[in-house]
Amino acid sequence: MARxxxxxxxxxxxxxxxxxxxxxAFLPLASRAPVYGRLFYELIRDERTPSGRKAMLxxxxxxxxxxxxxxxxDVPVVGGLDDLVVVVLAVDLFLDGVPEDVxxxxxxxxxxxxxxxxxxxxxxxxxxxxxxxxxxxxxxxLVSFAGDTLEHSRVGPxxxxxxxxxxEHTA
Numbered sequence: 777m778a779r780x781x782x783x784x785x786x787x788x789x790x791x792x793x794x795x796x797x798x799x800x801a802f803l804p805l806a807s808r809a810p811v812y813g814r815l816f817y818e819l820i821r822d823e824r825t826p827s828g829r830k831a832m833l834x835x836x837x838x839x840x841x842x843x844x845x846x847x848x849x850d851v852p853v854v855g856g857l858d859d860l861v862v863v864v865l866a867v868d869l870f871l872d873g874v875p876e877d878v879x880x881x882x883x884x885x886x887x888x889x890x891x892x893x894x895x896x897x898x899x900x901x902x903x904x905x906x907x908x909x910x911x912x913x914x915x916x917x918l919v920s921f922a923g924d925t926l927e928h929s930r931v932g933p934x935x936x937x938x939x940x941x942x943x944e945h946t947a
Contacts, residue, residue, distance in 0.1 A: 805896055805899075805900070808896065811888060812888075812893075812896075814886060815883070815893075816867075818882045818886065819870075819878065819879070819882055822878055822882070824875060824878045825875075825878060826873045826874075829869065829870045829873035829874065830870075832866050832869050832870055832873075833866050833867075835866070836862050836863055836865075836867075839859075839862050840859055840863070864900055864901075867900070868897075868900070868901060
């Protein structure tokens with residue numbers, strides 16, 4: 777019995793290699809990247825796409841451009857994966873928030889086959905850890921909650937009033 781349990785435990789190297797080979801599934805998407813880029817551009821421009829989802833993409837882009845990584849890029853193999861995970865999660869969350877009718881409209885307008893697109897989305901999601909996806913799916917809800925709480929607390933006007941009072945006393 778103990779032997780069977782140990783046989784079921786996979787070595788970290790095999791899991792890492794399997795995951796790395798799994799990333800190769802993204803290679804066919806590279807040829808469709810320009811079309812999908814246009815799709816995302818159209819979805820971002822559409823006012824029916826929730827602004828919180830647009831902000832999620834902007835935050836991911838900011839993370840990529842900032843150059844501050846969770847794992848430094850000079851760490852072999854793993855260094856670039858954190859960037860990829862951030863992009864995949866941001867795209868996944870963005871698409872979850874786009875209304876189905878808006879997505880269908882944009883796919884039709886750009887001549888993108890819905891089934892092929894959804895297959896690509898599933899392929900990407902398959903390589904994102906499900907626990908991380910579940911946690912990140914709550915992010916827009918939590919950001920919205922924090923914004924609503926801050927707005928209802930009237931902290932903003934109080935801080936502005938305090939700043940203005942301090943400026944008057946120092947002038």
